[in-house]
Structure formats: C-alpha cells, structure tokens
Amino acid sequence: MNASPAPDPPITGAVARRVVGFLVFCELASGFTQGFYPPLLKDLAAHLAVTDADITWFLTVQSLAAAVCVPLLSKLGDLFGHRRLLRIAVVSVLVGTLVTALVPSYPLVLIGRVLVGPLSVWLPLEIALVHGRISGHSARRAIGLLVTFLMGGAILGTFTAGGISVFSPDLTLTMLVPVALVLVSMLVVFRLVPESPGRTATKIDFVGFAGIAVFMIAALVGLRGAGDAGFFAPAALIPLLVAVVVFVGWVLWELRTPSPAVDVRLVASRRMGPIYLAGLCFGMVTFGGQAQIATFMGSSPAREGYGFDATAGTIALVIGAITILSTVGAAMFSVLTARIGIRTVLLAGAALAGAGNLLVLPLHGSFGGYLLAAVVQGLGYGLLLGALPALLAELAPSGSTGIAAGVYNSLRTLGGALAGAIFAAILGASIAEGSGVVRIGGYSGIWVCCGAAFVVCFVALLLVPRETPATRASVEHADAEPDSRPKPTTDQ
Incomplete structure (x- = not known):
C-alpha cells in the first residue's frame, strides 16, 4: 500500500494568525456573495425576462444544491483533506458566479446557481481546517471570527448591491462584483492555506450520501409546497411522505453500515x-x-x-x-x-x-x-x-x-x-x-x-x-x- 503524503506541519503563533486571516477573508467573500443577490432579484427578473414567481427559483435552486453538497463535501473533506475539497468548492462557486453574471439564459443561470451551492460548505470545511491545527481558546476565537465575518460580509453584500444597482449602468457589471471576491478567495485557498493534518481512513458510503440528498431535496420541496398551499396539498404531502420513507430507510442503512456517511x-x-x-x-x-x-x-x-x-x-x-x-x-x-x-x-x-x-x-x-x-x-x-x-x-x-x-x-x-x-x-x-x-x-x-x-x-x-x-x-x-x-x- 502506498503511503499517503505527509501532511503540512502544525502551525502556531503568527503563522496561525495569518492562516486564520486568510480563511476569514474567504468567509467575508462567502457572506458578501450570499447577501448580494436578494436585493437584485427584481432587476434580475426583468434582465432575464422571467416572472416574479419564476425568479424565486434563483435562490431555491442554490438552497437545494447546498442541501445535497454540504454533507457530501464535508465528509469528503474528512476523507481526502479539507483544503482539497475547499479548493473544489471555491472553483465551483467561481464558475457559478461567472455564469450567473455573464449568461443571459435563465435555464443556464439556474445551472450556475447549482454550482454556487457549495458556497454553504466553505464554513464547515474552514472550521475543520482550524481545528486540525489550532485548539483551545485560539480555535474558539478563530471560529468566532469566521462567523463574524460571514455575517459582516452578508451585511456588506446587501448594502453594496443596493448602492451599486443605483449607479451601475449595466446589471452584468454589477453581478461581476462578487465574482472578484470569489476569485481572490480562490487564490488564497490555492496559495496560502495549508492542508489539514489528518485523514479518516474509511470507505465512502455512496448509498448513505444518496439517501441524504434525496431526503433533503424531498423535504425542502415538500416544505416549500406546504408554505404555499398547506401541508395536505399534494405538492407538499407527496414529497414529505417520500422524505419520511427515505429517512427511515436511510437511518436503518446507516446503523448497519460499517463506515456510514453519518454516524447516526x-x-x-x-x-x-x-x-x-x-x-x-x-x-x-x-x-x-x-x-x-x-x-x-x-x-x-x-x-x-x-x-x-x-x-x-x-x-x-x-x-x-x-x-x-x-x-x-x-x-x-x-x-x-x-x-x-x-x-x-x-x-x-x-x-x-x-x-x-x-x-x-x-x-x-x-x-x-x-x-x-x-x-x-x-x-x-x-x-x-x-x-x-x-x-x-x-x-x-x-x-x-x-x-x-x-x-x-x-x-x-x-x-x-x-x-x-x-x-x-x-x-x-x-x-x-x-x-x-x-x-x-x-x-x-x-x-x-x-x-x-x-x-x-x-x-x-x-x-x-x-x-x-x-x-x-x-x-x-x-x-x-x-x-x-x-x-x-x-x-x-
């Protein structure tokens, strides 16, 4: 069996603070991107020639994609390295934000929003990176900073979108603003963030991850339908029943699997x-x-x-x-x-x-x-x-x-x-x-x-x-x- 590559050495002191600072910038960019789009939905609907009802899928598609990819990419980070999966997630978000900004076709924009879904896994992977190399109150301070800048970025993104939309001559130029921050985040993650030191030696539970994905999608679709038409409407009842059945089967599977996707x-x-x-x-x-x-x-x-x-x-x-x-x-x-x-x-x-x-x-x-x-x-x-x-x-x-x-x-x-x-x-x-x-x-x-x-x-x-x-x-x-x-x- 080939030996796995040696992990980067532990980081301490000023080096640790710099790495946390790099990750903090990534969370600022993540929050900015999440807060940037909601104020522009009305303008986006007009730009893409879709109705107000249709444009709600702009946010819903990303939420569904996040529901699927967050558990999967988080677990894969434990298996193959949190920085490696963070790199993949950052590249996906960069491509997604570029498609969202530059492509005038709404179906393709929705595909771009699916690619933005891994934005939600940045924080779990960064928390794992922090705890792989820092502990005690230092780790708590680092996680506090990550969450703080995530929230601050969301505030900044919301107000920036509102301000730029008033003065920008073109919506495409406006939509390129989060792209710039994600691009810098990609450079940070690829060049300045060390890999986590440990790996979990186990098999990948593909059935378990598929069960999580089906359950989350069915549950979110059903709950969305319940919010619109009530819990007993077919649009809500059918996917919610599917979610319950899948969840029960998933739990039974996870309890019997030697290397479960989630330790129930x-x-x-x-x-x-x-x-x-x-x-x-x-x-x-x-x-x-x-x-x-x-x-x-x-x-x-x-x-x-x-x-x-x-x-x-x-x-x-x-x-x-x-x-x-x-x-x-x-x-x-x-x-x-x-x-x-x-x-x-x-x-x-x-x-x-x-x-x-x-x-x-x-x-x-x-x-x-x-x-x-x-x-x-x-x-x-x-x-x-x-x-x-x-x-x-x-x-x-x-x-x-x-x-x-x-x-x-x-x-x-x-x-x-x-x-x-x-x-x-x-x-x-x-x-x-x-x-x-x-x-x-x-x-x-x-x-x-x-x-x-x-x-x-x-x-x-x-x-x-x-x-x-x-x-x-x-x-x-x-x-x-x-x-x-x-x-x-x-x-x-």
Missing part, C-alpha cells in the same frame, strides 16, 4: 445530540422567521390594526440591526467563554434569543418596543452563532469535524424550511373571512412558536456536560502548547 448513533448521543437539536431550533427561527418581520412591520395600523406602515428602508434597518448585533455577539463569544465557560455562553444565548422573541408579544404595539426586542434577539443569536459550531467542533471525534459541521448546517437549513411552512400555515389560518387580512393572533402565534423553539434549545443545552476543571485546563493548555492540540474532554 453519535448524532443522537448525549455528547452531540443536544448541539444538533439546538441548531435545528435555532435555524427554525433565524431562517424561517425572516419574512414575518417584513410583513408585520409593513402592515398598516389603519388597515390591519397592527404594524408600523414601515417602508422597505425601515424594515431593512431593523433586519440590519438584528444582523449587526448578531455579528457583535459572535465576535464576543470567545471572550466570554474564557471567563464563564462555553456552556454558560450557550445558555445565555438561548435565554436572550427566547426572551427577545417573547418580548415582542407585549411590546409589538410601539416601534421602540419592537426594536428593543430585536436588540435582545440579535445579541442572543450572535452568541449561539459563534458558540454552537465551536463546541460542536471540539466534541466531534478526530477526523470527523467536517461532516459534524456539515450536518449542523444542514439541520439549520431544514429547520428554517420547516418553520417557514409552519409559520405560513399559521398566518393562513388567521386570515379574517371576507377581508383577507391576517389577524394579529397569527403573528402572536409565530412569536410564541419562536420563543418555544428557544425554550427547547435552552433545555437541550442544559444537557451539554459542564466544563470540568480538567476540561478548562485542557483548553488553556491547548493555547499554551498549540502543537499538541489536545481535544477538550467532557463527561459523557
């Missing part, structure tokens, strides 16, 4: 299960509840009896405030964990996020009260954004960090789709007969659901083992002796 027992274990459940609940609110912010704020007190008659600019300010505060929370989490422990930070994040959503119930009558609740939500979201993937990476078995982070990202996406369908059904059931107006009870039900999701999140995080003195010493020792990179231990 580990995902459901006391060690990892609470983090995944918390991520699912977190995704339900952050991904599934965005549309309701805009529709509630845009409602007119004179017509619906609630809302603020807010303009698009005002709505963007509130959503932007939540995002900015989330960015601040993600940046703060590593400093807080050094003082009070990562479990306490997670519980504080879930408590703040839940309180912020429940505060909307008594405060939604005034804009100031609504904004206060949004501030509390944003800080809680930020602590969870940074701390959840950081702890997940620490608890993941050696050689499985990539797939652990990939499954976490997929569960957040699935949670958002599930909540979107549930929230749409709640609002649909709350429409007053004859007027077509949604009663305030519909929005109250959504706020209660969001608060309840974070109650479940909080309870799940209570099951995370407490950091023992040995655990804390292990984390601090990892900072002092980065070459050894010990894994923090927790009580089972």
